[in-house]
Amino acid sequence: MATDRKSPRGPRAEAKRELILACATRRFAHQGYQGTRIEDIASELQIAKGSIFQHFGSKAGLFIEVYKRAVAALPSWLSAPEEVRAQGFFATLRHWLERTEHLVAEDWVPYRISLIGAYGTDLEIKRELNRFIVSEDPYGTLEFVEWGQARGEVRTDLDVEVIASMIDWLTGALQDALVTEELDPGLFHRLRHQPDRQRARLEHFAILLESAIGARGERVG
């Protein structure tokens, strides 16, 4: 698929990498993966196309780098303000659910990149991205769940991985539905002009999650 020449490593090269990444991030977010042409990035930056391949090996390599940065820039569960965390696990979870729409409005780009990584490339790339997510756990979901268990708010009768996966899958899908109409099964974009009903829907998901993983649902066994 790609060149295996070692990419430039000097300090001068680092600055250029940043430039390329910034430009690529913007273009991927707006045009999608297929819609972004390496040639365009090069000409926007007034550099040669070959240069980009020198640095990132391939279009896929460039996207993977863009993705890692974007995802790392998204907030982790436990990075909520102290006073929110003090109110507990589900308050923290609600805090992020409610903030998602604001955060998306403020800076749409990393959410969009994360979404394009999830759905808009191909399985080869997806495998790579998934490896990254699993090994880095950038949102710190596992830690978050363990924290909730330690506080006695989250059930402890099921494997942490199972609970964390459920949270990741559900909140990920929710986020995607909020970011892009294409992925919304009619839950939010159909209520574009009724923000209070949108918020009610988010609260419904919070209720579902709380019922699912809250310690109250625990089975005696």
Add this chain to the structure above:
Amino acid sequence: MATDRKSPRGPRAEAKRELILACATRRFAHQGYQGTRIEDIASELQIAKGSIFQHFGSKAGLFIEVYKRAVAALPSWLSAPEEVRAQGFFATLRHWLERTEHLVAEDWVPYRISLIGAYGTDLEIKRELNRFIVSEDPYGTLEFVEWGQARGEVRTDLDVEVIASMIDWLTGALQDALVTEELDPGLFHRLRHQPDRQRARLEHFAILLESAIGARGERVG
């Protein structure tokens, strides 16, 4: 993107459409979207490449058709055997969760196509597929949820759409994790040689779903 010439409609043409779809389905399932070349399909069938474009307009058009068929071939929730349904909503849900691995082993192809449609193409195509899923509801999740509510097993204090979306998202993600290691955050493929532990994990998800949407969790108010 594609040709807009009207595709052949005669009865003779129909047979050829079927041939192309069958071959394309197999190749998409095995090689993925990007990895499948129209040229190869044509030469396998001993027909001209142009012929395929005549029928389906573009590679994307061909895939969308393949996807619709594959998804329509998957079982809907309420198509479970009578004796299973008689045991109720969550028994039916468990029935499908447990059967997924068998069904996948028996005929991997439609699951794989559904997965490739979900993650392995691009957002343009995904929009089209999502429209299909939303408008056709091929698994009948909405109906299934209403049936569960009518039996008094599923909570009625939240919108049906919200509950149905949760089921679709979660069981979809589960299915994908079972079908393809690339999408598994380590829940199943790591336990490849311990089928009983895999089954336990599935049961854990069933428990989570039951806690989430069961009528027991309903809030008074």
Add this chain to the structure above:
DNA sequence: CTCGCGGGGTGACTTCAGGTCAGCTAAGCT
């Protein structure tokens, strides 16, 4: 039986974007 017609098939050709590489430029060292 032949002729004309049109649905459908054909494959060489065009386009276009990712990827390559032999040579070049310039920054830094001696």
Add this chain to the structure above:
DNA sequence: AGCTTAGCTGACCTGAAGTCACCCCGCGAG
């Protein structure tokens, strides 16, 4: 100033999607 080498360049290559002018063949009319 001369040497070395990291990093840049852009013409070129490749490979796959998509196009289209032409052909073929089945069929009904004469």
